[in-house]
Amino acid sequence: MHIHGLIEDSATLANLCARLANKPYVCVDTEFMRENSYWPELCLIQIADDEEAAAIDPMAPGIDLTPLLDLMVDNEEVLKVFHAGGQDIEIVYNLTGKTPHPLFDTQVAAMALGLGEQIGYSNLVDTYLGFTIDKGARFTDWSRRPLDKRQIDYAIADVTHLSKIFPKMLEKLKKTGRGAWLDQEMERLADPENYHNDPDEAWQRVRVSSRKPEVLGRLKALARWRELEAQGKDLPRGRIVKDETLADLAGNPPRKQSDLGKVRGLSAAWAGNDIGGRLMAALDGSEPMSTAEMPPRDDRKPSLGKDGALVADLLKLLLKIRAKEINVAPRLLARSDDLESLAAGVRDGLAILEGWRYEQFGRDALNLVEGQLGFTVKNGKLKMTRTEEPAA
Structure with missing residues (x-):
């Protein structure tokens, strides 16, 4: 297999994608950081077929990812292979508004082959290729530049191993006649609705014991407000307000903004600052949740x-x-x-x-x-x- 290393320019990437566009499948993985942001920060994309592999630097100045994204979401002739690809698919969706299709997830396929419900990548490699992978670069800060050769080799190995594993899994699925068992699961994984982040539905992530329509209505308004604040500031939603504080505010709403300074989990400054004002505006604009939207008992x-x-x-x-x-x-x-x-x-x-x-x-x-x-x-x-x- 030919390993290209790190691709940092648009022309080389376009040429690679032109070749891969004629292949039956490509294996894809991403490295990203999201600990300090709302949107996952895409730091590296690895891609391989059975003949060549490369890592692509999406942070390289001026690089045009269009050929790669077109391959992911518009080329229906090339199967996109992931392992536990939910977050990788989410990143592609955030960039394009579409999901990779058609796709194949080796973790899902492993369920039909008796390897458990959530087999890890290293265990999959051990099962099919018979060796233990190097885990030394697992905790790399992938956003830092430059990346050294060991980091790049580690990242590319994820897709070169997958390009060897996928045909073996496919052959076993054909022999056992279980390929059709996975069609529904793969289509469910590719459904864009799984990755659409609607602020009006964000309240469903927050646990609250009350079933009173007015409490749930306030929770919906507050969760929507938090989601928009987090998106606008590109911060994790928990950095804006934690779930338990949001639930407390919905159940025991403050009468005026100055009361926010007494709320556990909020800074005292919220009693008079702009973000506290926006929180109060969200509460004031809330309405009791409609019967149609109430969660089922x-x-x-x-x-x-x-x-x-x-x-x-x-x-x-x-x-x-x-x-x-x-x-x-x-x-x-x-x-x-x-x-x-x-x-x-x-x-x-x-x-x-x-x-x-x-x-x-x-x-x-x-x-x-x-x-x-x-x-x-x-x-x-x-x-x-x-x-x-x-x-x-």
Whole structure:
């Protein structure tokens, strides 16, 4: 494989992207800093196929990232491969308003290959390539320049290893016939709505015990205000106001700005400064949350009751058994909410009653709750046994 090192000029980057645009896949990783900012600061982009690899410096003066971003979001012929790529995808979305597509996440794929629900990158490398990666540069400040050769080599290795691992995973998925199991998961990961940061929905991140519409209305207004302040100042939202303080303000709103000086978690200066004034304006402009927007009560879920809760526990046991039998991560097969809904009598709109999930697990889960399957112990092992033939 040809390693280009660090690309710092537009012409070299454009030439690389022109070559990669004709390849079936590229492996992508990013290095970024976000401890002191609202927006992740993109510091390095690594990209590779099976023949060449490079690191790209997005901080290089005058560099034009357009060819690279076009490859990421507009070229539908090239598969973009990530490992645990959520934050990498978020960065591309922030830059373009689009997500990489089509994409493949090796951490998600690992769930279908019996490697657990969240296998780390180093463990994936060990499993497929049989060696331990150098973790020495993990805590690099990637925003500092210049980067030395060891740092650049470390970063590029992430995608060169991935370019060897991905074909091996793909081959195993083809042999096991499990590639189609991942289509829905990959499309969900690529959904732009996952990365759209709407200030009007920021309140949903904040835990608050009250369900009073006026409290939640104030929380929504305050969370929106905080989000806009954090974006405008490019600071982490917790640096503006912490969640617990925001919840306290929503539940016990100050009557006037001078009262902000007494609020735990706020500087006394907020009693008279501009940011305190904007906080009070957000509170004053709040309205009780509408019925349509109120979060659903837990008691609005299908009622399980004591017997239903026991049935749900049996379904979880069945899930554990079946996941072990077919060597797949349980979370890929079914979510707890689906199991509880099935136990409560819901039959429509459940993922486990559709497609491959129905074939691998849902059919037996349905038979269990309808009394056609049961558990038995044979030679010290828990087995499923049919109690009666399923209805036609």
